[in-house]
Amino acid sequence: MPEPAQQIRDWLATYGSPTASVARLLCDRHPADAVAVTEIGPDLRPRDLTYGELAERSGRVAAGMAHLGIGPGDHVATLLGKGIDFAVTAMAVWRLGAVHVPLFTAFAPSAIAHRLLHPAVRLIVCDDDQRPKLEPGRDMPADPPWRIATTGGTPLREGDHTLASLAASGTAEPPAAAVGGDSPFILLHTSGTAGPPKAVPVPVRALAAMHAYHHYALDVRDDDVYWNTADPGWAYGLYHGLVSPLLAGQRTLQLRAGFDPELTLDVLATYGVTNLAASPTVYRSLRATVKTLPPEIAVRRLSSAGEPLGPDVVDWATDRFGVPVHDHYGQSELGMCVGHHGHDAVATDLRPASLGTALPGWSVTVLDQIADHEAPPGGFGRVAVDVKGSPAMWFTGYLGNPAATAARFTPDGHWFLTGDTGSRDRDGYLYFSSRDDDAILMSGYRIGPFDVETALLEHPAVAESAVYGVPDELRGQVVAATVVLNEGWRAGDELADDLRDIVRTRFAAHAYPRRITFAENLPKTPSGKIRRARLRRTG
Template sequence: MADPVRQVHEWLESYDAPGACVAHLLCDRHPSDAIAITEVHPDLSARDLTYGELAARSAAVAGGLADLGVGPGDRVATLLDSGIDLAVTALAVWRLGGVHVPLFTAFAPSAIALRLRDSGARTVVCGADQRSKLDPGDDLPAGSVSAVVTTGGTPRPGERTLADLELLPPAPAVAMGGGAPFMRIYASGTAGPPRAVEVPVRALAALHAYHHYGLDVRDDDVFWNAADPGWFYGLYHGLVSPLLAGHRSLHLRAGFDPELTLDVLASFGVTNFAATPTVYRALRSVLKTLPPEIVVRRLASSGEPLHADVVEWAGDVFGVPVHDHYGQSELGMCAGNHGNDEVAVPLKPGSMGTALPGWTVTVLEPVADVEAAPGVFGRVAIDVPASPAMWFTGYEGNPLATARRFSPDGRWYLTGDTGTRDAVGRLYFSARDDDVILSGGYRITPFDVESALLQHPDVEETAAYGVPDEVVGEVVAADVVLRDGVHGSDELADTLRELVRARVASHAGPGRINFVAQLPRTASGKIQRFRLREPRLRT
């Protein structure tokens, strides 16, 4: 293996080439008899899919999608859980030169409709249990989706299943080139709806760098990233980067349960495990003695700040600490406590680690675009010219949001996070500038929660925010001002909570709802979100 900096440049030369083909890079170039995915079910039964089988099935599905009119540049959305069907469908889209738009299966119809409208995706592949979310309604008018493909069950008239698509002649793989987008995901924010991030093929260099240097996944590892593929960490590094490296990865088709997680770790001999801090906190609550069958070599975490006590607990129980990593939808992973010995620095609990090869991550002063001195609080930023792995250039169709992410001269990408760095370059997270709520590894935008609450006729105005929680990091809270003559009650709070769960997602329902007389505002009328967490008189 070349030295880390040269290796990143070699990956860039390959993945940013005019002839770069995602299907070839993620599948066709690997040994056909090597296992690509092991799909695990709640009863611990499993089935393997080899790279040869993935190539054949995805080529067949690509032929079926082409028959539906999908071609280069077209957006195809998936409403699928982790597993073989998702991998086959995504590879099929990429064979055609299309753009994959992943949708989180916990999303309510309104959140799905927003992303379908914005992306222009007219073809959706979904699980049979998700099909009803695509029914015409106020959020998704009839005709918004031209083709629906389900993974099983009895299709509705005029619709098809994945098995139906596989009956058509296979389609050849299309070379997309390094600048073409192959995924479109959505980053949460507080000012307006989620922002579209189009991921170009050349971003594979950044994903490969994290897989190799950050996670330290080796050829003989049993790798499992437990994050949901509807979010960037599970998508980038549970699906894409293992396929890119030609490694086998586990895909569990079940919701999170700490006991089941331990069973999977033991039964399948997982040696390299990645998950959110919430997963580790939940494991700590049930795990007293480590079963002898569990022998992990690497533990990784991302999605929210990882506290030192969890790092130390893992070291005591598993024999290896949890390595915290840092990234965003717009970047992939750019810093961390790297697992690979070539780039590792001594682990310091509480630190997010150092920049990955290909990245320069630093801290700027609070109000000036110059680097802050070690130990001085400021804004976490990427030095764009000094970061060859940097691929994000802006939000699709949103120049105002893009402008807020970059310094006026374009040198600095501003992450929206604050913190410090020490003399050796270790980063320490302090807070988020944009107030996104990090709960259980999920990024929840207050905008979505507030928009849902305002659908209730008794709600005059509202503001959502996160409050610290020992298990999930933060829980969603909402301060609600009711219309004149309406009084708050436990029953109304429950109704509002269920409204958010139905309109946004189950994990977005506010754990706390406070009925207040007014919201704190500046003289210009803007909500002072920093004051929402302060104790004050509730009505």
């Protein structure tokens, strides 16, 4: 294989080409008899899908989607759990040159609705148990612009389709569309402190950055059994639980079950996993509940992403698994760009307190807290990406949101501001300090305070609310809220439980405030901005 800089250039030339076709790159060019996806049930029974079967099944579903009028540039959303149906649906969307919009299955209808506002959404494919969230009502329109297809054997509502009926309705399987490297093939949504979710278009050329991380940081080899535990409704699970292993022509494991430490160990042992990527919460949960490992477990690589990983977890993993956990850093807008790399060609010293160094294709540094120039080694400041010095950089802006886009770049366009703060030593190792935009990193999920505050304000008792993250030994951070009540309401445990329930039902089941305090007023700056840092210290 060429040296890393040349390899990045080669991948950019291929994935950035005007003739780039996602379905060909991720599926059709690979051996038909090689396994692409292994779906694992809660009982540990596997279902294998080969690349040939993925091509055939996604082709038939794509033909059915085309029969509905879906074509290049149209948006198709999925509300699906991990597994074969997710892979087939996503590949069908990409086969048409359409754009995949992943939705997290824990989202409530209001959160889903926020992510369906783009007018090009033409179809939603969902698991049967997710179908009720799409019913017309408070959040969903009575006459939606999209069709609905479910994964079960029969349509659940009049006018619905199923994946099977889509596959049977097309007249001819369309050829894999070539949309080119600059066209989006994924539309993700990410949340920050204020405002609704921001839409992140992911162009085909971003595959170069995904391939670089998969190869150089994760060090996934052809003889590895690779498992990424993250949910494909989020960036890490989609980029590196599905896209990058398919891009490399390798197999990905997809566990269709909720997280459980003992089940995680069973999968590692039963399937002989040699390369595991997971959030720090997974490792912390294993440490808290598991005393000994089954002798069948023999992992070669452990990787972590989503939130900073503590040195204590690295020490524990090294003691139990015999190998350390390699911490990695990235964002939905970047993919992964920094880490402790596993591949021999770029292997770095493991410094557990740090995030590692920039991946091939990236230049990441720390800027002064105020001026847009690099801080001296060891100086605290803003973590930023050198746009021109990072050939793997692909993000150019949020869809339909120029103000939010402008806030992420310096005025001259030289630097992309990650919104994180930290420091960088003389050897280029980055050290994380905090989120600059107050987003909460819990169990690998990025939760925007705005989304939770919006849900809380729907309760008649709430006059004002401020949501922030507080440290948690297991999850990294948990959601906390300080609430100001309207006149006539009394604070108490019963009301706090009601507020948690409204967040579960109006935003997402995983994002409810674990801690709720009541106050007469919220600390604010003279301009009216909430002082979340003060609340974090006292909440």
